[in-house]
Amino acid sequence: MDARRAKLARLREAGVDPFPPHFHRTHTNAQAHADFEPLSSGATPVTVAGRIMLLRTMGKATFAELRDGTDRLQAYLRVNDLGEDAYRLFLDTVDLADTVGVTGTLFVTRTGERTVHATSWQMLSKALRPPPEKWHGLTDQEVRFRRRHLDLISNLDARDVLHKRAAIVREIRRFLDERGFIEVETPVLQAQHGGAAARPFRTHHNALDRDMALRIALELYLKRLLIGGIDRVYELGRVFRNEGISRKHNPEFTMLETYEAYADYEDVMRMVEDLIATVAQRVLGTLEITVRGQTVDLTPPWPRVSLRKAILDASGVDYALHPTLESLDAAVRASGLKVEPQKTRAQLIDQLLSTCVEPHIVNPVFLVDYPVDLSPFAKRKPGEDDVVERFEAFAAGVELGNAFTELNDPDDQYERFLEQARAMAAGDDEAHVVDLDFIEAMQHGMPPAGGLGIGIDRLCAFLLDQPNLREVIAFPTLRAES
RNA sequence: GGGUCGGUAGCUCAAUGGUAGAGCAACGGACUUUUAAUCCGUUGGUUCUGGGUUCGAGCCCCAGCCGACCCA
Numbered sequence: 001m002d003a004r005r006a007k008l009a010r011l012r013e014a015g016v017d018p019f020p021p022h023f024h025r026t027h028t029n030a031q032a033h034a035d036f037e038p039l040s041s042g043a044t045p046v047t048v049a050g051r052i053m054l055l056r057t058m059g060k061a062t063f064a065e066l067r068d069g070t071d072r073l074q075a076y077l078r079v080n081d082l083g084e085d086a087y088r089l090f091l092d093t094v095d096l097a098d099t100v101g102v103t104g105t106l107f108v109t110r111t112g113e114r115t116v117h118a119t120s121w122q123m124l125s126k127a128l129r130p131p132p133e134k135w136h137g138l139t140d141q142e143v144r145f146r147r148r149h150l151d152l153i154s155n156l157d158a159r160d161v162l163h164k165r166a167a168i169v170r171e172i173r174r175f176l177d178e179r180g181f182i183e184v185e186t187p188v189l190q191a192q193h194g195g196a197a198a199r200p201f202r203t204h205h206n207a208l209d210r211d212m213a214l215r216i217a218l219e220l221y222l223k224r225l226l227i228g229g230i231d232r233v234y235e236l237g238r239v240f241r242n243e244g245i246s247r248k249h250n251p252e253f254t255m256l257e258t259y260e261a262y263a264d265y266e267d268v269m270r271m272v273e274d275l276i277a278t279v280a281q282r283v284l285g286t287l288e289i290t291v292r293g294q295t296v297d298l299t300p301p302w303p304r305v306s307l308r309k310a311i312l313d314a315s316g317v318d319y320a321l322h323p324t325l326e327s328l329d330a331a332v333r334a335s336g337l338k339v340e341p342q343k344t345r346a347q348l349i350d351q352l353l354s355t356c357v358e359p360h361i362v363n364p365v366f367l368v369d370y371p372v373d374l375s376p377f378a379k380r381k382p383g384e385d386d387v388v389e390r391f392e393a394f395a396a397g398v399e400l401g402n403a404f405t406e407l408n409d410p411d412d413q414y415e416r417f418l419e420q421a422r423a424m425a426a427g428d429d430e431a432h433v434v435d436l437d438f439i440e441a442m443q444h445g446m447p448p449a450g451g452l453g454i455g456i457d458r459l460c461a462f463l464l465d466q467p468n469l470r471e472v473i474a475f476p477t478l479r480a481e482s
Numbered sequence: 483g484g485g486u487c488g489g490u491a492g493c494u495c496a497a498u499g500g501u502a503g504a505g506c507a508a509c510g511g512a513c514u515u516u517u518a519a520u521c522c523g524u525u526g527g528u529u530c531u532g533g534g535u536u537c538g539a540g541c542c543c544c545a546g547c548c549g550a551c552c553c554a
Contacts, residue, residue: 003508054518061514078514096507109515133493133506135518140489142549154493244483247551340554355554479548 004128007093011123014089018126023101025049030070032106036114040106048073048116049101049124051153052094054134062090063115066102074115075102081119090121096134097127097153145476158471164283165460165472169236171279172256172456179271181232181258186221188214188238194438195219195377197430198241201251214240218257219377219451220438223406227446231261236456247468251477254456263450264405265389269366272393272401272452273300276364280463291396291465294362302364302393307353310367314356319349319371323386343428346373357394364395376416376432377451378404398462403452410442 011018026047032039039046050066050073057063060079065072079087081104094100104118132138137154144151144158152159173183191210193200195217202213218235225233239255260267277287277298287298312318316335322328325345332339332348339355342348349371357367369381370390378388389405407413417434424431460472470476 054516056516056519057513058516058519059513061516063516063519065517074517076515080514107515109517111515111517113515113517115515130492130507135506136494139494140549142489143493 004095004126004130007095008126008128011089011093011126014093016089016093016123018123020122020124023049023122023124025101028070029066029068029073032073032116033071033114036106040108040114043105045103045105045119046116047101047103048075049099051099051127052096053131055094055096057091060087064094064100064102066100074109074113075104075118075121076107076109076115077102077118077121081117082121086120093123093126095127095130097129097131098123099125099127142478145470145478148475161460161464161466161471162474164464167283168279168460168463169254169456171282172275173236175275175278176234176258179232181234181260182230184222184225184230184233184235185237186215186218186225186235188240190215192433192435192437194433194435196239196241197432199243199429201240201242216241217453218255219453220435222257222259223438223446223449223451224441226259226261226449227441227444231447232259234258245477247470248458250457250469250473253458253469253473256452256454256456258452259406259449260451261447261449264448265368265391265403265450268403268450268452269304269368269391269393270301272366272403272454273298273302273364276393276400276459284463289463289465291398291462292467294396296396297363298395302366304366304368304391306369307349307367307371308369310357310365311349311352314360315352317352319345319352343426344373344423346371350374358399359397361394361397364393364400366391366393373419375404376420377407377413379407379409380412396462398458399455400459400462401452401454403450406446406449406451408442408446408448410439410446413442414439 008018024047027035029048029050032046032048048066050068052064053067053072054065055062062077064075064077066075077087077090082090101122101124102116102118103120104116107115107117109115132150132154138144138151144155177183189203189205189212191212193213193216196219198216200213200216202211204210205212216239218237218239222233222235234257236254236256238252240252242251243249245251277300280287280289280298289296289298308318308320315337317328317331317337319328322331325342325348328345328348329341332352337356339348339351342351353367368391369387370378372378372380372386372388375388375390378390381387381389391403392399393401407416417432417439420432421434457469457472460466461469464472466472
């Protein structure tokens with residue numbers, strides 16, 4: 001770093017601003033490649049720029065590989081073309097990782113590399129620290145995520161993942177916008193967290209002297225908008241859950257929720273398979289993707305299988321025959337399954353799902369009709385007391401979405417909240433909180449509706465075949481640096 | 483939460499309990515179409531932290547911190 005500082009001083013002595021305020025390029029590197037034929041044949045001067053990734057000096061001539069956000073382009077600097085002083089200054093002051101601009105004409109070297117033949121160069125930003133090793137890049141996982149800028153400089157794959165994530169989000173918006181959904185933003189800071197089973201992050205508003213929580217879901221505010229008459233509404237936003245960090249969990253993550261009035265969960269299923277297939281086609285150009293070595297075919301329609309049948313087929317246990325925790329637990333033990341004991345029947349069913357069914361799913365499938373006690377916002381299936389119209393979409397062992405025909409009976413909703421309150425009193429710290437304000441809103445009449453939630457980070461990890469959620473998050477949550 | 487593996491030069495990695503090394507980067511030199519350019523030379527270390535065993539510890543033991551992978 002001392003050497004780089006000395007070069008910085010050397011530039012200033014030569015009257016050069018190492019961080020100049022103005023610079024205008026005529027082409028990005030990608031544009032220079034795209035228009036290479038006409039530009040090179042006409043010997044039209046171009047001005048390009050980029051970070052120096054490689055330097056190859058051969059005495060009186062130097063090759064430099066420039067990379068901007070679009071592509072790489074080689075520059076060729078020769079003492080004959082630049083003059084002694086400018087060439088000398090380049091050799092004396094330029095290091096790997098500096099950002100420079102180069103003006104010249106495009107040509108092809110005898111080894112076939114498209115190159116800009118420089119007539120002048122300009123320092124645009126002097127790097128005071130060296131880049132990671134040029135061939136191996138950064139491999140230390142901790143450094144990769146702590147200093148994501150270095151990861152992105154040296155690992156183009158990491159950059160590509162973020163580009164593709166942006167494309168996925170863009171196509172989701174486009175899909176929903178084209179169907180008349182209105183995008184909204186609802187409060188992140190809430191007096192009362194709700195809409196999911198999770199522990200919140202708590203904070204405090206000083207001026208109001210009031211404890212608040214960061215939202216754990218989007219659900220309850222979006223439903224208020226539904227009540228208000230916005231028939232198709234969605235939000236793509238960050239939610240926060242105060243839980244552990246793993247390959248599949250980040251404490252803050254991006255959630256999509258959609259609500260559509262006059263729709264039910266059957267309609268939502270059709271939308272979800274269409275949405276994910278459309279996004280895959282537009283971003284990846286295919287409906288056949290590879291996830292952890294398995295080929296996954298996203299072509300709709302996806303099979304609908306009841307949760308009860310899926311668990312019965314995978315485990316031999318029919319939970320419908322066991323209305324109590326004790327009975328179901330006994331059946332699970334009797335069948336010799338290695339399933340952790342749970343506090344409630346609903347949690348045990350959930351556990352059966354995640355250990356016996358989920359890992360074996362490859363192609364997408366909708367598991368439908370969940371037990372009511374797992375789903376406090378879903379409407380009961382007609383004629384069935386303990387089954388709700390809910391589905392979860394799975395593929396390649398990953399949950400891709402969760403949806404239901406939304407409960408809109410305020411009295412029923414109140415009863416469900418009370419049930420959750422009892423669970424909380426019994427020690428379930430993830431149980432839902434009773435939200436009387438929401439009940440009051442629902443008493444004004446919520447239209448029948450189908451609602452959907454999709455974890456965007458998990459969807460991206462799935463579509464982009466990234467085994468760790470952190471790869472699709474620019475700055476994943478890490479422990480404090482010691 | 484449990485198990486396995488790892489933390490050594492700026493980066494990527496070596497090193498039977500016995501003088502800590504290599505490649506890249508950096509620095510000096512040669513080289514006017516190179517492709518991880520090449521060639522010659524030089525510099526660079528609190529071996530994650532704290533204890534312990536030993537004549538002697540990067541290596542063995544204990545505790546901790548950080549990370550990766552697998553399992554829950």
